[in-house]
Amino acid sequence: MLRQTGYALAIAAIAIVPIIVLVILPAWAVGACLAAFVVWLALTRSGRQAWSATKVGIATIPQRLGSSCVVLIGIAGVVGVLVALLAMAEGLRATLQQTGSNDTAIVLRAGSQTEVNSVLDHEAAVLVAQEPQVMHDAQGYPIASPEILTAASIPRKGNGLDGTAPIRGVGDRVWELYPRLRIIAGRRFRPGLRELIVGKNAAREFTDTALGSTLDLNGQPWTVVGEFDSGDSHDSELWADANVVATTYHRGDSFSSVTVRLKSPKLFDAFKAAIASDPQLKVEVKTTRAYFDAQSEGLTKIIRVLGTTVAVIMAIGAVFGALNTMYAAVATRTREIATLRAIGFRGGPVVVSVLIETLLLAVAGGVVGAGIAWALFDNYTASTLGANFSQLVFQFRITPALVASGLKWAIAIGFLGGLFPALRAARMPVTDGLREL
């Protein structure tokens, strides 16, 4: 009994190594290994033996349909859940990351971390815009947008409860700052008026945001005059003229942040140095890319940790399910395996054939799981409270890298679930097996 346990532990320890390798290797490397393996199957003698044994095994799967389905569906479940949760994280990350770029920079009050905590006065906004690294437009104005980020409680579609909608007052030059932004309905707001344009995701999320609706912001009626699509996290926001927002929210002369376009990404360091050397400016400067990356980091890390933890636990369940099934499969095929070995098939190819069979089932399960996750969740819209304590709407995103990740998990589970039964098949004394005839 002790020897058996020791043997089992030793095999488990050895089995972990390929798993670790699998996890570390990038997808193309795994693909290359697979290709090498296929070559071995086709060209070497033991490889061909293994493949023949596998074919025999696969032919009997219809007799063991129930248990084979168990392996497949168990692994499909793990991969499906993993891919769905990672898609959530990926969607959040992508939405936030696209919002930033390396040639625009955002300036906040020192120590505030996020826009909503930051307060900059008018002087600071002017000084920042005057720095030489800032790009100018055709009319000679610096492309800088002093902005106010605040919020309004607006009921959400769906559950009718209050949601916190981000209201962003923007400067006149904001259109040159975000050239990707398009108005997809209605028109831009006119400066000086209480007019709003609504991001396409905000329009989906909140009530009273259709063209022509009136919204109450701090006791004053505002009109929705347009809808925009900026392809990033700004789609969750409602925009208006910063000066009018300041009046409505009694902000006087202060802003939350200033965002500028630099003449070139290479000038960022110079820009940062110039600002740092100005004693009147107590601010922090980041490229918008760095700023939004930092925002997404916290939340996406939590989701990834959650997803991985859930997947690990599900995977453990799936491994035991696969072990059960493959042990039973090996047991029912005792006769065939014994016959093969009596004919002259060596132990190695038999092991490999059982492993191949398990891995084929596992990969099929992985494909099914990823497929279901894709069908149900790709582009699924969800929202959460972003770093600014207001709604951030994003879409789940399933990328090929994600699917490859899921398949790697499937292979790992299949490998662990098939290794012990495969070894059992090879170690079974031939005479015992034949006696079953």
Added chain:
Amino acid sequence: MSPLVEIRNLSKVYVRGKQKLEVLHHINLDIAQGDFLALMGPSGSGKTTLLNLIGGLDSPTDGTLTVAGQRIDRLGQSELARWRAGHVGFVFQFYNLLPMLSATKNVELPLLLTKLPAAKRRSHAAVALELVGLADRATHKPGELSGGQQQRVAIARAIVSDPTLLVCDEPTGDLDRQSAVEVLTLLQRLNREHGKTIVMVTHDPKAAEYATHTLHLDKGTLVETAEAVAQAVS
């Protein structure tokens, strides 16, 4: 004294798909209390079917079957189950002990259906095991016993609830000569010293020698010719 088992005009027809198979034809038979009856015949003669009917494992298609004054051909499945619990003990060719239970636990199985407390169940089982000579193997599992020993445990299980009737289907079919003799001697002792009524199906004429009566079945009917009896006795 009226017979323990009264069989009148008993027939059994099996329907397999569209085919009708008449296995027993109008059997008439009496079995007295204290009899040790051997049923013999070639394979397919219906002897196991007759045994199953007498033991209440199956119901006849036609005819009457009375055991200890009760018409069991009329009973439904659950009533038969209850009847079996109180009246019949079975011994099979392949022992059919539960492999994960010890000898004692196997013997106690029929007692689980009674209201006896655990201590009483244990003592009854001990007595039965003593009777079959396996008291020292009480804690062993079937896997640790020889074929003959397993069959004796099966017999202990069959008698532990003191049934009216002991029904045996080829009890020595899977045993070597020595174990077979042990088992048959035991059955004979149960019959002679404890008055147990036994009906045994066998294809082995030497086994039939231990019985008090022998009957032959051929193609579903009883053949009790003088020749057959002479053959059996010799």
Added chain:
Amino acid sequence: MKYLGLVWSALFRRKTRTIFTLLSVVAAFLLFGLLNSVRDAFASAGHSVAGASRLITISKVSFMMELPKSIYTRIQAVPGVSEVAYINWFGGIYQDPKNFFANEAVSPNLFDVYPEFKLPAAELKAFQQTRTGAVVGASLAAHFHWKIGDQIPLQATIFPQKSGSNTWTFDLVGIYHVANRSEKQQENALFFHWKYFDEARAFGNGKVGWYVEKIAQPKDADRIAAAIDALSANSDHETKTQSEDAFQTSFASQFANIGLIVGSIMGAVFFTLVLLTGNTMAQAVRERIPELAILKTIGFSNRSVLALVLAESVLLLMIGGAAGLALADLAVSFIRARLGAVPMLPVGLESWLLGLALMALIGLLVGALPARRGMRLRIVDALAGR
């Protein structure tokens, strides 16, 4: 009960197979326990017993807008209100942004409005008398190894001091405890004086973040809330007052539909579990048909054979499920001890009850078909090997 031995031996007939299946069940219910603890944390955030007698008043515009302190006395005067506290979210950082915890500037009577925060009388007195004093929850103090007398510096993110510095320093004078195990989350907070905050803050003086009202009769909540809001109607600081319950629910719902996420994951997990254990049970019963036939010959009724098989599958689920939930309980305790402020509640009675119900349900579901098969077997055919 006398049949337990029979069911148990049937279950462990094939030790390895049963143990593997058990481990899959353990994994499934471990996950159930963990996810449920997260879901409970979100669902019950704020639904405390004492919370039933509290209202929260925020700016109608958004919970981030501040309210004037001047309406404090008028709120106090509303009939039905027994005590009013005011709070500002400070949002300071202790050493590293990763060390996130709630820190708030509060009115002196905070502990009257939150009676579940138990503070020894001497420490409460020390707090009232120390301008820069701070009180922290026991879990937070344990996590950072703070003791009374320590100086705690926080880096302001929102509120720099008038002096221009970003660092606010507090003297730890008290540690409060929360008795209710499921509300232990509330111990991860730091409170200091609003007066110190207002005097030292660079801008926005005279403003509070939100008001918390303690009301004598919870059933009067709606009336009192309306009366409070009426005070500021048509002003430039309109308010929205609702029960603490409603506020927390609304806030949590903005974060994520945790219920849906957890429900979907567990749906997938239990679906695969049903398939897996169903397959094992089907195999197990198929192998035991001859033995079930023997039981029937002995006189076990059809119903009792059905019951034996169902008992086997339910027992399998119960053993694995209970082990999984127990593991989850251990894991949650460990995580909470190591990481401090995590949105996870200890695995409570409700989770156990729900879990047991699920185990029974899945056990019955999984055993139904095999049990039926066992019940309906024809003895004669089974014995003959057909």
